Structure formats: C-alpha cells, structure tokens
Amino acid sequence: MKFIIGKDRKQAALFPVSLEESIETENEVRAIELFVNSLDLEKMGFKVRFPEGGRPAYHPAVLLKLFIYGYLNRIRSSRILEKECRRNIEMMWLIEQLSPDHNTIANFRKDNPDAIKRVFRATVQLARNFNLIGGKIIAGDGTKLRAQNSKKKQFQH
Secondary structure, three states: OOOOOOOOOOOOOOOOOOHHHHOOOOOHHHHHHHHHHHOOHHHHOOOOOOOOOOOOOOOHHHHHHHHHHHHHOOOOOHHHHHHHHHHOHHHHHHOOOOOOOHHHHHHHHHHOHHHHHHHHHHHHHHHHHOOOOOOOOOOOOOOOOOOOOOOOOOOOO
16 A cells, blocks of 8 residues: 655755745735734834843734734633744744743733733724724623523423
C-alpha cells in the first residue's frame, strides 16, 4: 500500500518559504494588521510613550493584534496565546515573530480595559460603514427563566 510521504525535516530547502508567502492575501490576519495600523492608539487610550531605561516594552499595537486574533479565534487564555505565538504561522506573521509571555499578555488586557472597549467600538463603526451590520436596536426585557426538566415534570402529548 502506498502512502503520501512527508518531507525530511533535516533536508535544507533551496528556496525557503518566507512567512509573507505562507499567508494568503485573503487571510484574516492581514485585515487585523490593516485595522490596527489604521488606529491612533494613543487617542484610543493606550500608553505608547515609555520611559527610557530597563527592558524595552512591546508596542501596544503588537499586543492588540495578538488580543484581536485571539478574540476572533476564541482563544482567551494568555497562556494559550503565548503558545500560539511560537507555533502558529498566522500569529508569527501578525506579530512579526515576537513572543510575549503570558504575564505580559494578561497585564495588557488588565491595564487597558477602556482602550480595548474603544477599539471594539471602532470595529463596530467600521462594520457599520461598510454596511456589514445594520445597527438596529434590539432590546430584551431582562426576563430570567429557570430551566428545569426532570422526569417527573416532563410533559409529553
């Protein structure tokens, strides 16, 4: 029986594939890149000026791209986002092969809640401008119903 055989991991490639070539032109990470680069992060409330000395900080745009990517792909844990920075090609492309640790990611989220809310409002505004969403108000009355269906309370016709 024949099988498809993978490439030898130790074999050097004549023309190595760059990260740019690995990401399709229609990939969502390119949209995240364009969106974050179009924002005025200082105006949104992110701290972009840091004092000289000590270890350099990650730019808020890098961490915001990471956060938005995680949000779109249902990755909330800062530890899992840290892992994805090292193994996910899309993530490597998006944050230019940087790999912030989980504590940095968690602190970014904790220190910038208002700025992150403004970014998501800007996302909704952008979607509204492109007529991707209607922007109509839908209201709920706040009713809370308790679901309970034991064998004794079950009703069948």
